[in-house]
Amino acid sequence: MRITIIAGARPNFIKIAPIVHALQLSQKVNVNISFRLIHTGQHFDKKMSGDFFEQLGIPVPHSNLEAGGGTQAEQTAAIMIRFEAELTLHPSDLVLVVGDVTSTMACAITAQKMGIKVAHVEAGIRSGDWTMPEEINRLVTDSITNYFFTTSEVAGDNLRRSGVEDERIFFVGNTMIDTLLKNRQRFVAPEIWDRINLITGEYLVLTLHRPANVDQEAQLKELLEEIIVNSRQIPIIFPVHPRTAKNLANLGINAPNLHFIEPLSYLEFNFLVERAKLVVTDSGGITEETTVMGIPCITLRNNTERPETISIGTNELIGTDPANIKPYFDKLFNGKWKKGSIPPLWDGKTAERIVDQIVKIYE
Known part of the structure; x- marks a missing residue:
């Protein structure tokens, strides 16, 4: 065969x-x-x-x-x-x-x-x-x-x-979870971990690349500003997708706790995710990984093809309206995030x- x-x-x-x-x-x-x-x-x-x-x-x-x-x-x-x-x-x-x-x-x-x-x-x-x-x-x-x-x-x-x-x-x-579980003991700290002295459970990971979030500068700026305002000043680590980098250059966003970094390798990125307090993303696959690792996750989309990450896992689908961010950040920082579990198989x-x-x- x-x-x-x-x-x-x-x-x-x-x-x-x-x-x-x-x-x-x-x-x-x-x-x-x-x-x-x-x-x-x-x-x-x-x-x-x-x-x-x-x-x-x-x-x-x-x-x-x-x-x-x-x-x-x-x-x-x-x-x-x-x-x-x-x-x-x-x-x-x-x-x-x-x-x-x-x-x-x-x-x-x-x-x-x-x-x-x-x-x-x-x-x-x-x-x-x-x-x-x-x-x-x-x-x-x-x-x-x-x-x-x-x-x-x-x-x-x-x-x-x-x-x-x-x-x-x-x-x-x-199969994405097969890869995650096989490599979990091999995750490696990226350079930023030691450079800014990150502490487990005391930072956020952010990824954005979908057109609805990054193609319009006003939308991207509002999302970032809401995340910054509601982050309680803990570090926000943002590996920047090439699609997003083009628009970020014109926004003039500057906050002491927001750290733009280059895209990371698989082992480096998941090292950060596994130790984060929260992941904010518009990716589908990342919501599967956070669900298995038990990390709270917010998805900035109006729909998802992975509903089990919400019904079973740690993910919340909140839409693309920046005004929706505050209530979920409040829930997180008040210790009221759902526990979640791992989907069958x-x-x-x-x-x-x-x-x-x-x-x-x-x-």
Whole structure:
């Protein structure tokens, strides 16, 4: 059985790392399994060096399609053209895609056009917001997927409502949490930890990158000002996404407890998250990690594709209105944040279940 694994951006590699490890273990007892790891090059990240792959313990990709840049349509087309050439040179029995980036959708379409079955890891999650490119990617990918590996029962229910049969849905858990749990003892303090003498439980971590929050300077400025005003003067550590950096330059925000830093490595960033009093973010994946680590989290979005982080975990969805920030900060500093728990099957064994299921399908 020949499997082609697709990753298009840094978070994808975090999700596929445990699948690669599980496949490598399976190869020791099943010599008929082989895989190729393909980086589409959708996102260029200077931290995607050899050190990144070494941190996650995965091989450097067999091929980089270098299909980054351009508009959504240009990028989709470039990925499809180059991935078609890859599959022509290296035929596959199954293309495995993860998450919801453009590469996920583009490679799923290409595989199906070439008569190759598709498995989608993290299938079925939905925000209901069609203004998000990721939501379109999810919908298209799941409409042409053969095997659906889900992180929650909610995701499975979403698929069933769209007409997917039960026998094609496999509730396996969350590979992102596999990576988190495997590496938790390896987290390493970033340079800022000692430079400003951070103390566990006495600082906030902030990440922002979504257009609704960072593309309009007035909105970004109001959000930052509200966070600063309500932070009780404890340090705010803000690893700045390149998208956000462009607009920050014009805002003139200057507070003694606000620290802008470069994006961090996986092990450094999660070191900070695990010891934070609160994480404020508009990311989806970070809310999963805070839930497992038991760290309070505020999501500055009007919707989420990961409702289990709210119903079960430590996350609160508060919208993008800066006025909503104060009540939640008050709740935090008054010691009234919900405790939260870990969603079912987020136990570090998801990748094993995925590979076991694939082997059963192809026996």
